[in-house]
Amino acid sequence: MATIPTMSPHKYQTIRNTLLKLFVLAILLSSIVITPKVKAGNTDILLLTCMDYRLINETENLMTNKGLRDKYDQIILAGASLGANNSKFPVWKQVFWEHLKVAIDLHHIHKVVILDHRDCGAYKVILGQDFAKNASKETSIHTQKMRELAQEILKQYPKIEVELLLMNLEGKAEEISLGGSNKAKKSKESKESKESSSH
Numbered sequence: 120m121a122t123i124p125t126m127s128p129h130k131y132q133t134i135r136n137t138l139l140k141l142f143v144l145a146i147l148l149s150s151i152v153i154t155p156k157v158k159a160g161n162t163d164i165l166l167l168t169c170m171d172y173r174l175i176n177e178t179e180n181l182m183t184n185k186g187l188r189d190k191y192d193q194i195i196l197a198g199a200s201l202g203a204n205n206s207k208f209p210v211w212k213q214v215f216w217e218h219l220k221v222a223i224d225l226h227h228i229h230k231v232v233i234l235d236h237r238d239c240g241a242y243k244v245i246l247g248q249d250f251a252k253n254a255s256k257e258t259s260i261h262t263q264k265m266r267e268l269a270q271e272i273l274k275q276y277p278k279i280e281v282e283l284l285l286m287n288l289e290g291k292a293e294e295i296s297l298g299g300s301n302k303a304k305k306s307k308e309s310k311e312s313k314e315s316s317s318h
Contacts, residue, residue, distance in 0.1 A: 164191040164230045165222040167215065169199040174236055177290030181234075192226055194218045198241030200233050200265040200283075207245045216275075223276065230280040231272055235261045237287050261285050266298050 164187060168178055182191060196202030196211050203215035222228045238251040242260065250257040262285075269281040283295035 162190050162226040164232050165228045166191050166193045166232045167199050168195050168234045169236055170195050170197050181292055192222045199235045200268045204268045205245050232282045233265050234284045262295050269297055
């Protein structure tokens with residue numbers, strides 16, 4: 120008759136602990152959902168945002184709610200529109216334009232979304248003034264800077280659409296109009312397009 124080998128209590132406890140750890144690890148690994156990454160290709164939008172840590176999740180939620188999750192490129196510059204168009208940090212402007220060109224060439228984007236936000240520290244650093252103390256002045260300066268950048272984009276890339284948004288610290292974004300001159304330009308282009316298609 121065969122004898123069953125005996126195991127010391129210490130060795131038994133070690134094996135038992137190892138098996139328990141493996142079991143817990145297996146459960147943890149099985150709960151991880153791995154989302155397959157899509158091959159690089161075309162996307163819709165280049166999003167320009169500020170680097171402010173307070174609005175990272177809110178920005179992602181905004182884009183997801185617009186149906187754009189995983190459908191946009193993103194460039195982050197302190198001050199967003201001001202970061203891309205200022206004389207204090209001229210290299211940032213160059214970085215923005217180079218990224219825009221790559222996004223157009225590589226991913227064939229057709230729209231730029233400029234997302235500024237309220238209480239932006241970069242506006243204090245670059246312009247030397249705390250605009251957040253006066254909501255109407257704050258809206259006015261963001262509108263001015265976003266429109267300036269939008270006009271530059273449209274001048275260099277007339278077929279690109281531009282959308283301007285100003286987000287508050289709760290994550291609510293309000294749309295800012297592109298201004299009269301751009302509306303007139305788009306209306307003229309639309310009219311010309313209709314006339315050429317009717318010939």
